[in-house]
Each structure stands twice: as structure tokens, then as C-alpha cells.
Amino acid sequence: GAVVSQHPSWVICKSGTSVKIECRSLDFQATTMFWYRQFPKQSLMLMATSNEGSKATYEQGVEKDKFLINHASLTLSTLTVTSAHPEDSSFYICSAWGSGQGTGSYTFGSGTRLTVV
């Protein structure tokens, strides 16, 4: 089945630094990538949607200058948390939808737990 590899699985960084999270589709072309954020015991909150080669579309309330998304190829999308602060600590998950996959086949990465100290 379709696999999305997400790295790193966890990261601790100092306040003010930037962190990059990668998601790679291993056996399909991810034309659309969704980035979610999840707080403990809460559901997934969509942050942004990116289509390959286009600028990402951010959900209301999500700072696009803080959460930089790049989707330069059909197999790789990155989320960079810039100038991270403790309130950015969260679980970040990507989800890919691609050619050859029908609806209902959104494939999720394994998530990245970010802790900003």
C-alpha cells in the first residue's frame, strides 16, 4: 500500500531556532500534501494544503511566515517551523493524496513530535 515517510519522528529544539520536517511519498506521486497539527487528546487541525509546484494554502489563523511549506516535487514536501517558541510544541502530521489513489486513500505520515525548550 501507499506509504508516506515522515522525519524526524521527534525533535527538541531551542526557542528561536528553526526546525524542518520532511514527508516523502515512497511509492506514489503526492500531488497534494496536507499538514496537520495535533494537541494532546485533540483531533487533527489542518494547517495548510499544498499542491506540487504551487504555493500552499493556509487555513485561517495559521501564520504562513512561521510555518513555511515547500512542495517542490511529487514525492517530497517540507514544513519548516521558523523561530520556534514553546507554544509551537505539538505533534505535526502530514497526509498525502496522489495520482492513482482514490478518495479515501489519504495516506498519513507517522508524525513528528516537536518540543521547543
Add this chain to the structure above:
Amino acid sequence: QKEVEQDPGPLSVPEGAIVSLNCTYSNSAFQYFMWYRQYSRKGPELLMYTYSSGNKEDGRFTAQVDKSSKYISLFIRDSQPSDSATYLCAMVPAGNTGKLIFGQGTTLQVKP
């Protein structure tokens, strides 16, 4: 009012019990319905997806959709401790390959 409502639980059942998980929704445009299982500190894993009203069975799992009532269910038969996880319902409008709308998730614990 949230577009998708799901009781967060937690729900605790003995091993072997039948589990019923439910979601209600308000948007009649939703056509595709999914259930995901999420273990702690992991990404969601697709369990079932259905299109329109009716039942769909896969092993111990049965997904049910009642569009007239805007209500979906996931039944787990012969529940196992390994089923302990958070279950999320998700929906997509017809013709839309865009974002999933998630329920809050129900935490399930199956006790041996």
C-alpha cells in the same frame, strides 16, 4: 456547531465486547466517510472508508452510514486489547479531493 461531532470518550470495554463508535455531521454535502485508528504518538491509519449510505464490512470491523440521519458508525466485534487506540471519523464532500473534516476522536480502551 462543529461540522462533525464525535464523543471523545474515553470508552472502556472488556476484551471480546462489541464496540460501537459514532459520529454525527451537519453538512449534507459529505459523501465519503472514513474511519481512522490512531495509536499514541503515531499518525492515523485508515481502517474503513465508505461512499454513501449502507454498510461495509472488513473482518471484525463494520462501517455504517445513514445519510438521512447524518450519522455514521464503526462497529468492532470481538474487541482485542490491541484495538485500544483513538478512533477518528473523517468526511469529504462529493467531488472534493481536498481536506478531510475530522471528528474529535474517541479514545477506546479494551481491557484483557
